[in-house]
Amino acid sequence: MTVSTAKRTTRPAYWAGVRDGAPFILMAGPFALLFGVIATDAGLTLAQAMGFSVLVIAGASQFAAVQLMVENAGIAFVLLAALAVNLRMAMYSASLVPYLGAAPLWQRATVAYLNFDQTYITAIARYEAYAQMSVHDRVLYFFGVATPITPVWFGATLAGILAGQTIPEAWALDFIMPIMFLAMVAPMVRSLAHVAAAVVSVSVGIALAGLPSGFGLLIAAGAAMLTGAMVEIWMEGRKT
């Protein structure tokens, strides 16, 4: 009958994360399946395709790399383009510092490995909404969010490699990803500053969509962050 208090206190944050991460299975599943199919089509072995999903674990950059490899691009260019797609995660990393910076190094390293769009956006929304969360609970929550998504990412990649069948386009599963990201971001738009940042993000993102993958996004994100901060300062100035 003796249940350790440590367990009792650690569980809620972890399980809240599992619950909030679970819907992303809908998105990670088809996306990883498609990667498995495309990687196999491109001529990668089972181990190589799985290596991408397990070691890189960043969907958009995996697709970019395989696409360029199919075109026989220079290795340096493949690396540069795929890493540029992932550079936004440096911004994620920096924005997690105020919340997770005090966690032990191994926990920060594990969070870093699991820090992709879905886990990041889910966790940061929770940290902002529950400012009183302890650092330990924040880490547990992050691990909780990653728990349902990560095995599905690996498993669906393997299923795609073995099945080798693309999902029919009529299912429009390509659009589940935009819907899920918009659904996560919209509730976080809480002030005029957030609206301004989002508008700049969309406009610059569309205007620079023709640049090599990743670069337009970085410029748009930087301009949007700066816009949000400046509007916030201007609003604070008007209040006083």
Next chain:
Amino acid sequence: MTYSASEIWAIIAILGVGTFLIRFSFLGLIGDRPMPAFALRLLRFTPVAVLPAMVAPLVVWPDATGGAFDPIRALAAIATVLVGLWMRNPLWAILGGVVTLYGTMGLTALF
């Protein structure tokens, strides 16, 4: 594809290590040292600054249609944002977007 097996593994390994280092960067090096106030202010806008720019081109020029504008997908995206702003809950927003996407696809298939 004309790379050797070892070249492919080198690409995978370097991308793996490089991506991890990008993710670990600030979280690993800064730890709990204080950050400048203006940096913190900028970083609070990270989700709102990155994700709309990532999604917007996919809404205007979807991959699945070969980059042609698709009113159904655009409508689903707008519905997702509106429900998300209104209900303040991602799950309702997803539901709003998915119902709009498949509902409109179903209706256009019927008529």
